[in-house]
Amino acid sequence: MIEWKRFNCSSMINTADIPVVQLDDLRDDITNKVRLEDKRVLAFFGVKRDEETILYIILGDDTISRLFIASAIFTKDTTSYRSFTPEVPSLHLFEREFYEETGILPTGHPWLKPVRYGKNHKARTGEIEDYPFYSMDGEEIHEVAVGPVHAGVIEPGHFRFMCHGENVYHLEIQLGYQHRGIEKILIDKTNSASGKNIFFPQIAEKISGDSAVAHASVYAGLMEILTGTIIPQKAMVIRTICLELERAAVHIGDLSAIFNDVGFLMGSSTFAALRTVIINTTLLICGSRYGMGLIRAGGVNFDINHELAAKILSNVNYVQNRIEKLIPLTMLDQPSVLTRLEGTGTIDSHTARLIGMVGPAARASGVPIDIRTDYPSGMYRQYPARKVVLEKGDVFSRSYIRYIEMMHSFNYVKEQLGIIPGLQGARASSEIINRFPTDALSLSMTEGWRGEIIHIAITDKNGKLIRYKIKDPSFNNWSGLALAVRNNGVSDFPLCNKSFNLSYCGHDL
């Protein structure tokens, strides 16, 4: 047993208070905690300090809303350690990332393949064209290669299907094409503005453009924790409204895309038109259909007055009414749609938990995790969000959960709009200065539409950022998609893919 440092989400701790433990003890303890006590790994990353590399591991206990952190030190001569993945499979990608960034080899890792092919990474394992794909042999076995440039207008990534006839035995997903080095850019820009009232939520918005509000609010939240700022309640309300509108808009858009992929164009076009209404509502608030430019460290850039609140309310009501009418007509009453969705791409709850899935995809498989209710912060503390959990884990569940969640989001937006008049005259932003405490570690997270978004910042002895770690939910869920496709037809892949709708750049950073 080791002593973990216990802390809350949205709080700051001194790096000196983080226990340093032996790696073997850490492995045993994590294995026990993940297997027996229902704790989850939230973060696992390395930080280079002087000659040493420090490994930080953060676990979360969803039932008591607490985080646990411990660290281990690798001296400069250490070149390898025994991998955690055989015991804790959900760490597989975290360990691959750690290896790539630090060059310290996890021996015994069963699937040690390149993650991002970063130019500046310590372990650059070959060229992106020569990815070591898993391959199968046998009569009538063939491979289908897709990407990096896809038929649709989407981001780049390569999919390699190992098929037996039409049946997919295995799908391997190769990412890294989108790697932009955004963590480093955030650190450099934020440090360069030190001492001024300047921050860069604009960069956080581009971690994944479809989750701009979520990523920017987590970045701003982290800067606020580090500077000890409490933002006005009105700012919190406006951020929450836009976050829920973002969730609803993407969920509607994904239903549209799923209908498109089963060849039901009427459903596709009706939902696409409703999504337009929601994102245009976000434009009325902040001037961008995706909420870009809304959030600043210390609050928001745009206020919502009575007139605007009434307009948002009427748009939300309009869309909500239509969806209530349309879902039975298009989805639930069309046998040809249902047969394609039901029983396709199933992930059972044991697998989802084992590989550490998060977000609506995990909830559709019966894993009840939702940051809004498990680690509530901001408005979610006073006005609890509703957690939706389904059991089957197939494409239908992942689609149907979108419908239920968007309905809850609409109701939540309406509730939040209701409290705005009571906040009359409140400022929407407070001034904060880019000056951080020394040797601090802090963590901020929220539930984006895709799942939990976690940002972690660590400062050095001069109060400069030395590490900014971003974990997008896609990082957890890509392996879920790979497993969902197994034993399905190749033609069901687009459906499985859209029901997850994962971010390439959120993974590649």
Added chain:
Amino acid sequence: MLNLIRTRIIQGRQYISDIRKAEVKSPFRGYPFIKNNCSGCGQCVEACPSGAMKISPAAIDLGKCTFCGECERRCPDNGIEFSVLHKLSADSRDKLKITKDFEFHEFQDKAIISTKEIKRLFGRSLKLRSVSAGGCNGCEMELNACSNVNFDMGRFGIEIVASPKHADGIIITGPITENMAKALYDSYLCTTPDRILILMGSCAISGGIFDGGPELNRDFLKKFKPDLYIPGCPVHPLTFINGVIDFLGRK
């Protein structure tokens, strides 16, 4: 069947009838006006995440701008003001640099000079392929929106096709990452020899907020000259469609 007819009735008419005259509502940030009262304090330059601002004399580079509006909020002299005017495309990089002497109609008159050759070749039908090379999915989603029931770009004969081999040109979104550099090159050379090249969004035009980033490789643009620059972050569908229509020389 009856339910489908019901759905069709609920759907009604969704398309924007006149794309050329359609306006975007406030507080959308489009064409920026620079007024004649820059005191040269430099606050906008410091706060700009992508280095789009210059002072004394004040100038803004639409090819770098992320349209976050931070310069407008910070300027103590109210020297810069974003308008809702959304037709921002231009056919050369230099035309995107806006100074105080510029009026919008001047910008618009000069921004895109369409050639007879382009009109003859592509005026009635233009098939494009999108290559995302580090794009955050913002421009990609907006490009998809261009083809949806509301904007319906297909009515002008402009379409996004599934393969570069079927395309007359390439649309690049994103700052062009090292890892996508080769795939972009290959896709581009797959298109027809009379290919056109469109850069969509600040990232593609200049690198945007990723400019000078450690993982980019923008050598592609040293080899090939873009035909159309469409600024925005992300690009609004109306900006994109109108930019392409102007480029094709259509009314």
